[in-house]
Amino acid sequence: MDVSYVYGSRDTSLLYGQSEHVSRSITSANVDDIVRGRRCDCWIWGLYGDDGDDDPHPRVMQYLVDTRFYGVYRCGRLVVDLHLIAALVERWRPETHTFHFQAGEATVTLEDVALLWGLPVDGLPVTGQDISWSKEQWQDYCQTWLGYTPSDRAFKGRRLYATDLAIYLQHCKITDDSTEQRVQQHVRCLLLLLLGGIMCPDTSSSAISLLYLRHFEDLEAVRTFSWGSAVLGYLYRELCTGALLRKVVEQDGTVELDKRKTNLGGALTLLQIWAWSRIPLLAPAIVPVVEDDPRRLAYPHPPYGAR
Template sequence: MDRRSVYGPRDSTVLSQQAQHRSDDIPDGDLDAVLISRRADGNFWSYFNQNNMFERVQEILHQIGFYGVYRCGRLQLNQHLITALVERWRSETHTFHFRVGEATITLQDVQIIWALPIDGEPVTGIDFDRTTQQWQEYCLTYIGFSPDANVLKGSRLQTSAITSHLAAVEITYNTPQAVVVQYARAVALLLFGGLMCPDSSGNYVSLLYLSKLEDIETARNYSWGSAVLAFLYRELCNAGTKGKVAIGGALQLLQVKLT
């Protein structure tokens, strides 16, 4: 008997991409290819686990809709579990195929676990063709500091530069509101780009997300939860392909939901 008929789908009319799926290597004994779980929030939690976030900043996070993510904190990921789940994820159906049936993570799960807004405008953006100096000026305007050129890579900024800035700013009851808002934007950027939608780099966040945080008053009008779920689905589909070594996305949600 062909072992692939045991480990693979019995009917390939629906699961038609088995030949490109990472689970296709299981019959050959390739069981040690553990995926690297990428995230860019380590420095963030190292700082805020030792220093309380001032309540004025927390209020703005609540206003944006990110406070639930902050309150949940950092969860240590089990990379073997994540890899096993990816081996059962099928991009044809966007579900995990278990022996007991299919399962998936839904928009309702995102809302319940992280309390993210799921109604409103889509989180979309344009990849602005800005120079390094223009990105520095943009950062100075919206997150309160101008990063060095060596921590910028196109429209992406190293997370350590943002965390260093946060550590250098002291927020008190007397701090001007404009400074508090800039500080909160930097925190929100790290939470979204480092934990909710981290890419495969592991240490950069996209400054394009800032365009949706420019106006704090309207930031909650976006469906952040939908963006997080769509990003996670895309990462699961990419990581399920043969030869992939890393996965990004909101893997913390995945681990909480399916354990």
């Protein structure tokens, strides 16, 4: 039997990247590659509990609702099934940005992001500009918008370690008597942890880019950005790089294909919830969301992903 008909495409006019796709590992009997999902959201749940048992102060929660990040927070901490993620990556085709299953093609859409996480998919694009600042400039910037000056060891280039943010939040408790400026600074720290730890984490699994903070300077304008598009685009990029074998240039100038990319960033928790909703046999039992905390009754119902 021709194995290319089993593990590859019959017509290469569209799926032209089979020679560099990770599915080639199956024909080589190399099926034990490990995919490591990278994120740094454990610090959030260390502050507020795995299921939000100890929610932030109501003033902070109201900002989460207003900025439309409330749904991501309410989905809580999720243990990612890395075997499921690896299987999905092996079926992802960068040429079409879809998963290729025996039953047909499927992909994560903007509608999925809006329904599962409650993120806005309409609005301004989330773009930025690469900034080359000194460490002292970044420290002054953090003091202005986050309310504290990180130490020199808290930086990793232009990124800030999530542990440093979490430690600051532990000592920066919000009360009814806190000033509005202090509340907003606390909210920006939490938004950074949500965006850089769950929604768009990189492969470092420990640091968050301070370039994101530009979009949180004006908290009233946060909801005007299309965060769902940014999350989906970031996830697509990670899936595309993870689905291709890495190229290595040898000393003689020849190009060889190395093993797959093992560290994946992006919204893997969203991808897993999407897989559960589309492939019911993989999903755990859906339980009704019972709001037994009277404080939460004042907030919107959590999105579908919280089920």
